[in-house]
Amino acid sequence: MVVKLPPSQIVIRPPVEAYSVLIAVTGGCNWNQCRFCGTYKGIYGSTQDYAIRPLENILKDIDIYAEKNYHGYPVFLAGGNPTSAPTEYLVKIIEYVRLRMKNVPRISCYAKALDILRKTDEELKQLAEAGLDIVYMGLESGSSKILRIMHKGTTPKSMIIAGKKVLKSGIKLSLYVMLGLGGKKLSEDHVKGTARVLTEINSTIFRFRTLNIMPNTPLWGDWKSGDFELLSPLECLIEERDIIKGLGENVTSQVFNDHVSNYCGIESSNIKIDRAAFINTLNSYINDPKIKNLPRKNLTQM
């Protein structure tokens, strides 16, 4: 039986927010069409409809955290895409966090490119001025073919415009890149397009995740029927190396492999400085004969 969760229930957060105060702002995802994503499609035995929580309920949650002395922690505004909510509403929430909770080092949330594109530069600036520090955005791939096949609802061009808008407002931007999303057929396209978009945006951070196909996702059927072929761990590492190799000289992003799905944990605080060392380390994995026989993780829960 699949349970329908209320919007106040938090389903997902980035690993980097594991020790943060989590405040549910939206439930579900206002897009919910990405073919690889099962977050709100029942993979955890639950679904959640898209909804924006009433402001007064969120302010009450903030009061409770403040009264329980949850000061000094980062705050993550949870939900698939809180930036889909009106700016005025988000500003009130962010300002209230800053008012009630002391020494908050970071306020963050997920953001979908389509929602960012709907906001004016002035609105994004208001969010930055209220105290939104960073948004996490799923680029997934810079290949237009892959984005279309996966129903991401974005194009490389719209991702570049959205990414630049975020950075221009003063909000930091962390992008997710999903290794293996083009399968074997579109791996080359994935590498080229992704390196190009990462170069154009030069986000504050980009993070690698590796595709694992979840039951209840449309992509699961393609995989089972043989239409979509998953990459091996070795091929995923090669994709990552080639994306890093393809970056322009201007790229100064921090880079992380901070997810259980990845096959390495390499990171950089500035890829412009660390690029050669990063590639060398990836090559040492790639050339290790043990990697050839490493089984895929095939995670069905994360």
Ligand code: SF4
């Ligand atoms: S990947 Fe993000 S935008 Fe796409 S369906 Fe999942 S939560 Fe929504």
